[in-house]
Every structure is written in structure tokens, then in C-alpha cells.
Amino acid sequence: MNWIYEPWQWYVAGPLIALIMFLLLIVGKQFGMSSSLRTTCAAIGAGNASGFFKFDWKAERWNLMVVVGAIIGGFIASNFMSENTVEINPEVAQQLADDYNIQSAGEHYLPPELFSLEALSDPLIIAVLLIGGLLVGFGARYAGGCTSGHAISGLSNLQLPSLIAVVGFFIGGLVMVHFIYPLIF
Amino acid sequence: MKYITYLVIGIFFGILMFKSEAASWFRIYEMFQFGSFHMYGIIGSALALGVIGVQIIKRKNIKTTDGSEMSLKPKSKGVARYLIGGIIFGLGWALAGACPGPMYVLAGAGYGSILIVIFGALAGTFLYGVVKRFLPH
Numbered sequence: 094m095n096w097i098y099e100p101w102q103w104y105v106a107g108p109l110i111a112l113i114m115f116l117l118l119i120v121g122k123q124f125g126m127s128s129s130l131r132t133t134c135a136a137i138g139a140g141n142a143s144g145f146f147k148f149d150w151k152a153e154r155w156n157l158m159v160v161v162g163a164i165i166g167g168f169i170a171s172n173f174m175s176e177n178t179v180e181i182n183p184e185v186a187q188q189l190a191d192d193y194n195i196q197s198a199g200e201h202y203l204p205p206e207l208f209s210l211e212a213l214s215d216p217l218i219i220a221v222l223l224i225g226g227l228l229v230g231f232g233a234r235y236a237g238g239c240t241s242g243h244a245i246s247g248l249s250n251l252q253l254p255s256l257i258a259v260v261g262f263f264i265g266g267l268v269m270v271h272f273i274y275p276l277i278f
Numbered sequence: 279m280k281y282i283t284y285l286v287i288g289i290f291f292g293i294l295m296f297k298s299e300a301a302s303w304f305r306i307y308e309m310f311q312f313g314s315f316h317m318y319g320i321i322g323s324a325l326a327l328g329v330i331g332v333q334i335i336k337r338k339n340i341k342t343t344d345g346s347e348m349s350l351k352p353k354s355k356g357v358a359r360y361l362i363g364g365i366i367f368g369l370g371w372a373l374a375g376a377c378p379g380p381m382y383v384l385a386g387a388g389y390g391s392i393l394i395v396i397f398g399a400l401a402g403t404f405l406y407g408v409v410k411r412f413l414p415h
Contacts, residue, residue, distance in 0.1 A: 102391070103316050105283030107323025113291050115331055120283055121342040123349040126379035130403040145407030155284045160382050162288015166385030169289070170296035177387075179302040183315035189307070203303045203375070203384065208391045221373060222391060226381075226398020227405070228370025233378060234406040234414065236363025237353065240377040243364075244321055249328025249352060254353040254360045261364015262371060263310075269372035270310040 094257035097174050114245055122155060125242030126163075129156040177202045193278040221277065236261065303375030310372050338348045358414040370402075 101109075114124040135150035136157075171177055179202055186198035197204045205212065212218045233239040236258045238247060244262065247255025295301045298320055309317035334340070335348055341349055371377050374395045376384060381399065384392040 099295040100299050103293070103298070103319030104323055106294060106300065107320045107325075107393075108327055109290075109294050109298075110320065110324035111327035111331060113294070114328055116287055117336070118348045118350070118410060119343055120280070121344060121346060121349065122284075126377070126382075127399075127403075129382075130378060130399055131407075133400060134404050134407065139390015139404050139407060142404070143407035143410070145410055146404075150363075155281070158281050159282035159288035159291065162285045162290070163292035163295070163379060163382040164288075164386035165285075167293045167296050167301070167383035168291040168292075168295070168388070170293045170383075171387035174293065174297060179299050179304045181304045181308045182311075185311050185313035186304075188311070198304050202299075202301075204385070207303065207375075208389050210390055213391060213394075219394060222394040223398040225370050225374025225376075226395035228398075228401075229374060229377060229381075229395075229401040230365050230370075230399035230402025230404075231406045232363050232365070232367025232370055232402070232407060233399075234363070234403050236360050236367055238369060239379075240321075240371070241379055245324055248325050248369075249332045250350050250352075251329065251332075252353045252358060257357055257360035258364040258367075261361045261366075262368040263348055265365040265368020265370075266306075266372040267368075268311045268365075269369045270307060272371070273373075 094201050098176055100179070110245060111249075114249065123242070124246045126159075127230075127239040127242060128153065129160045130230055131234060132156055139199075173204070175202070180193075193274070195278075217277070232265070291379065292383045293388060295380050298388060301376065301380035301383045301387075306372065306375045356415055362414070374398075 117124045132150050132153040135146040135148060178200055180199050189195040189198055195204050195206045197206060197238035207218060238258065243255040243258040248259065299305045300320055308314050332350065373410055376395060378399060381392055381396050385396060
């Protein structure tokens with residue numbers, strides 16, 4: 094039963110992601126997780142502030158069901174199927190410890206230096222989490238999709254706009270990790 | 279009944295994101311450091327099968343369960359919105375170490391701090407809706 098507790102390898106996970114995309118296509122939907130953010134905004138009344146949120150969000154309730162499922166799935170996996178540790182490349186782990194004093198690679202699923210509730214006593218950490226989320230939400234809607242919508246759904250459908258978006262994702266990610274991290278951590 | 283289907287797909291997705299470690303901050307950081315093949319393997323293998331599957335759907339004209347066309351409409355053309363929006367997204371992805379799907383998964387896994395990230399993502403989505411008409415698309 095080790096497969097339950099051990100991390101799933103890429104060659105298991107990748108094909109299963111493709112399966113999820115096809116399951117959603119078969120039931121008439123499209124794999125894209127960030128749409129749920131727009132649906133949520135519309136559901137809590139953002140239509141009063143912008144026409145962008147004036148649409149029949151009830152027709153998009155399905156993506157909120159996927160979100161509820163993802164939350165339940167995260168609960169099940171972390172509580173019953175995982176040691177909640179992530180082993181990464183030892184050189185990267187060492188670099189994290191040396192440069193940013195993040196010592197928790199291999200011992201935790203998320204670094205407590207950033208994600209523990211104690212870390213929230215540092216306003217910088219709150220700003221990192223808040224601004225990180227803000228950029229993800231803004232960028233995903235501006236680009237019309239996120240990792241699932243562009244990198245998986247869009248590229249599977251050979252869409253040039255999705256390729257441009259994914260190139261953008263990596264430009265942004267590389268700039269953040271290589272140039273901005275040293276300035277903020 | 280249909281809603282149960284979406285819920286089950288969501289649960290499957292949540293377990294998969296967590297177990298593949300795609301929801302781990304460490305894996306995202308490692309990916310942007312080119313420290314491991316893991317994330318590239320996940321996205322690459324999903325994509326390889328995705329491209330083949332979508333081609334089969336198109337050639338055989340496979341329909342959805344209720345007989346309508348599948349949601350495979352081409353994306354609207356353009357460069358600016360995809361490139362600029364993509365870069366903004368990438369900055370946030372690397373800063374928070376999570377993209378939208380894994381955010382929810384981590385909330386379910388009990389990481390309270392991720393709620394700040396989700397709040398930020400909702401605020402960012404809202405902000406886009408408000409300033410959309412001033413942006414190049």
C-alpha cells in the first residue's frame with residue numbers, strides 16, 4: 094500500500110491530469126480553474142462594480158462544485174494519503190537554506206517559514222501571500238486562463254494564444270525567483 | 279446528479295494535485311530553478327496525451343454526453359493580453375508558490391495562510407474586472 098503514501102510520479106500524475114481534462118470535455122465543460130474566481134466574484138455581487146461580472150454566474154456553478162471537490166480532495170490526501178513532506182533536489186534545498194533561511198525542504202509540504210500561522214506575525218509574509226494571490230488573480234483573468242486553462246487545455250488544443258500565455262507564465266516565474274526573491278527575502 | 283459528477287471530478291483533481299506535489303511551494307520553486315524534471319514531466323506528459331486526445335476528438339467528431347459539441351473553441355487572437363497577463367500571473371505563481379487549483383487544495387489540506395492568497399486572487403480578479411477597459415488586449 095506504499096503507493097498511497099508515496100508521492101505520485103510525474104508519469105502517473107501527468108496522464109491523470111489529461112484524464113481530468115477529457116472527463117470535463119465529455120460532460121461539456123472546459124478544464125480551467127481560475128474561472129471559478131470570476132464566478133465567485135460575480136456570485137458575491139461584483140456585477141455592481143463592473144460589467145465583467147454581469148453574467149449568468151449560476152450557469153457556471155459547476156466550476157464552484159469542482160472547487161468544493163478540490164478542497165475535499167486536499168483534505169483527504171493530506172490527512173489520509175500523505176506524509177506531508179516534499180523531497181526536492183538537494184542543491185535547491187541547500188540554496189533555499191543558504192540564501193533565504195528556508196530550512197524546511199524535505200520536512201514539510203509547504204515551508205512553515207512562509208505558511209505557518211506564526212509567520213503571519215511578520216507583515217512582509219502577509220504582503221507576500223496577499224500580493225502573490227493578487228498577481229495570480231489579476232494575471233489569470235487578463236491572460237484569460239491559468240496553468241490548467243492555458244498550459245493544459247489551450248496547448249492541448251494547439252492554441253497559439255495559450256503558448257504566448259505559457260511563455261509569459263515562465264518569464265514571470267523566472268523573473269520572480271531569480272531577480273525579485275533576492276530583493277524581498 | 280450532474281453536480282455530483284463535478285464534485286467527484288474535483289475530489290479526484292484535489293487528491294491528484296496534492297499527491298503529485300504540484301500543490302507544493304517547494305516544487306514550484308524547484309521548477310523555476312530548473313532543479314528537477316518533475317513538474318515539467320507532469321505538464322509535458324499531460325500535454326502530450328492532451329494533444330493526441332483532442333486530435334482524436336476532432337477527427338472522429340466525438341460529442342459530449344448530451345450530444346453537443348465539446349468546448350474546444352479557438353481562443354481569441356492577440357498577443358498583449360496573453361503575454362502581459364501571463365507574465366503577471368507567473369510573477370504571482372512563483373511568489374505565492376501556488377496557482378488557482380492548488381490554492382483550494384491547500385485550503386482543504388488545512389493550511390490557513392493560503393486563505394490570504396485566495397483572498398488576494400479574488401481581489402486581483404475583481405481588480406481586473408474594474409480596470410479591464412483601460413488595458414491593452
